[in-house]
Amino acid sequence: MQGPDRARHANRLRWKQANCVGCGRWHDIGPDSSLCDCAKQENLSVSCDLQPATRAALLASVEDNAQSLWRYAPLLPVDRAFGTRLGVGWTPLYDFGDYRGTRFFLKDEARNPSGSLKDRASEAVVAVAAAHGVTDVIVASTGNAAASLACIGAAAGIKVTVLVPRTIPGAKLTQIMAHGASIYRVDGSYDDAYALARTVSLAKGLYNRSTGLNPFTREGKKTCAFEIAEQLGWQAPDWVIVPTGDGNILSGIWKGFHELVALDLLSSMPRLVAAQSAASDLITRRFDPEWARHANNPPHHTIADSITVAQPRDLTAALAALSASRGTAVAVDDDEIVAATRMMASRFGVFCEPSSAAGFAAFERLRERGVIAPQDRVVCLSTGTGLKDLRAVPAPDNLPVISPDAWQEISIGGDRQ
Numbered sequence: 001m002q003g004p005d006r007a008r009h010a011n012r013l014r015w016k017q018a019n020c021v022g023c024g025r026w027h028d029i030g031p032d033s034s035l036c037d038c039a040k041q042e043n044l045s046v047s048c049d050l051q052p053a054t055r056a057a058l059l060a061s062v063e064d065n066a067q068s069l070w071r072y073a074p075l076l077p078v079d080r081a082f083g084t085r086l087g088v089g090w091t092p093l094y095d096f097g098d099y100r101g102t103r104f105f106l107k108d109e110a111r112n113p114s115g116s117l118k119d120r121a122s123e124a125v126v127a128v129a130a131a132h133g134v135t136d137v138i139v140a141s142t143g144n145a146a147a148s149l150a151c152i153g154a155a156a157g158i159k160v161t162v163l164v165p166r167t168i169p170g171a172k173l174t175q176i177m178a179h180g181a182s183i184y185r186v187d188g189s190y191d192d193a194y195a196l197a198r199t200v201s202l203a204k205g206l207y208n209r210s211t212g213l214n215p216f217t218r219e220g221k222k223t224c225a226f227e228i229a230e231q232l233g234w235q236a237p238d239w240v241i242v243p244t245g246d247g248n249i250l251s252g253i254w255k256g257f258h259e260l261v262a263l264d265l266l267s268s269m270p271r272l273v274a275a276q277s278a279a280s281d282l283i284t285r286r287f288d289p290e291w292a293r294h295a296n297n298p299p300h301h302t303i304a305d306s307i308t309v310a311q312p313r314d315l316t317a318a319l320a321a322l323s324a325s326r327g328t329a330v331a332v333d334d335d336e337i338v339a340a341t342r343m344m345a346s347r348f349g350v351f352c353e354p355s356s357a358a359g360f361a362a363f364e365r366l367r368e369r370g371v372i373a374p375q376d377r378v379v380c381l382s383t384g385t386g387l388k389d390l391r392a393v394p395a396p397d398n399l400p401v402i403s404p405d406a407w408q409e410i411s412i413g414g415d416r417q
C-alpha cells in the first residue's frame with residue numbers, strides 16, 4: 001500500500017480473518033490484497049461473523065432501505081461512511097413471468113453507475129481503500145472492471161491506473177479516459193495484463209483491485225445474491241445463471257447465498273450455472289466436460305471478450321461453488337451469444353453486451369435439454385450494458401432512407417422475436 005502513513009490508519013476492517021480457498025488455512029487480514037503462501041498460492045475468502053447479532057443488524061439495516069448495496073452494510077468489509085454516493089447496487093430484478101415454461105427473471109446490472117456488475121466489487125474495494133488512507137489503486141481488466149474502478153475511484157477521489165488488453169472495445173476506453181484514470185493498453189491478452197499489474201503493484205507498493213486477487217471483490221459481488229433473495233421475498237430461486245470468466249462473480253454469488261442460509265434468512269441455496277464462451281471455457285471443461293465444446297483449446301477469438309481468460313483467477317472457488325450448489329457449467333458459441341443478445345433486447349427490452357448474453361444463451365440450451373425444468377424459478381444475471389459494445393448487433397450501413405412524405409412506404413412492425 002502506497003502513500004499514507006499506514007500507522008495512522010488502524011485496521012478498519014469489520015472482519016479480520018480469512019481462509020485460503022485452496023488449503024483452508026486461516027489468515028489474519030488487513031486491507032492489502034494478498035494470497036496464501038500454500039503451493040498453489042490461492043486467494044483468500046473473508047470470514048464474516050454469521051451470528052444472531054449480525055442477522056439482527058442486517059435486518060435493521062435493510063429496514064433503513066438504502067437504495068444501494070450499503071443496505072447490507074453489516075455484511076460488508078468496512079463502515080458505509082467509506083462508500084461513495086454513486087448508488088451502486090440495488091438493481092432491478094425483472095419478473096418476466098412464464099418464459100419457455102419457467103418462471104423467468106432478469107437481474108439488470110447495467111443499472112450500476114458504470115454499467116456493469118463490476119461496480120459492486122469496485123465500491124467494496126474502494127471503500128476498503130478509503131478507510132485505510134490509500135490514494136492509488138491499480139487493476140488489470142478485460143474492460144468493465146477498469147471502467148468501473150475508474151468511475152468509482154473518481155467519485156472517491158482515488159487515483160486509478162488500469163491495464164487492459166489492446167483489443168478493448170472503444171467505448172470502454174472512452175469511459176476509462178473520461179473518468180481520468182491512467183490507462184495502459186497491453187500488447188497481449190488479459191492474462192498478460194493481469195501478470196503485469198501484479199508485478200507493478202508489488203514493485204511499487206500499489207493497492208491492487210484485480211479480480212480473484214483482492215478478497216474484497218467477492219465481498220462486493222455477493223451483494224447481488226443478497227438483493228435477489230430480498231427481491232424474491234427472502235427466498236432462493238431454483239437457478240442463478242452467471243456469465244463467467246475468472247469465476248469471481250460466481251464465487252461471490254455463492255458466498256452471498258451461503259451467508260444468508262447461515263444467518264437463517266434463507267432455507268435453501270439456488271443451483272448455480274457458469275455460462276462461458278466456448279472460446280474460453282476452462283471452468284466448464286474442469287467442471288462438466290460434457291458441456292464444453294472444445295478440448296484443451298487456449299482461449300481464441302470470441303465476441304464475448306469480457307469473459308475471455310486463459311487462467312481463471314478464481315477457479316478454485318468457482319468450482320467449489322458449482323459443486324456445493326449442485327450446479328453446472330455451459331460453454332456457448334458466438335452465434336448463440338449473438339442470438340441471445342438480440343432476443344434479450346427485442347423480447348425483454350434489456351440490451352446487454354455479448355459476454356452478458358452468454359448467460360441467456362446458456363439458459364436456452366439448458367432449458368432445451370431439460371436440465372432446467374418447467375416451473376423452475378430462474379434468475380439470469382445481465383451483467384453489463386450493450387451500449388459499450390455494439391458488435392453483436394451492428395446497425396447495417398444500407399438501411400433505407402425515405403423521403404419525409406413517403407408515408408405509404410412505412411410498414412408497421414419490427415424485428416421483434
Ligand SMILES: Cc1ncc(COP(=O)(O)O)c(C=O)c1O
Pocket residue numbers: 116118142143144145211243244245246247248249250306307353355356383384
Ligand atoms: C459483463 C461481464 N460479465 C461477466 C464477467 C465475468 O466475471 P468474472 O470474471 O468474475 O467471472 C465480466 C468480467 O469482466 C464482465 O465484464
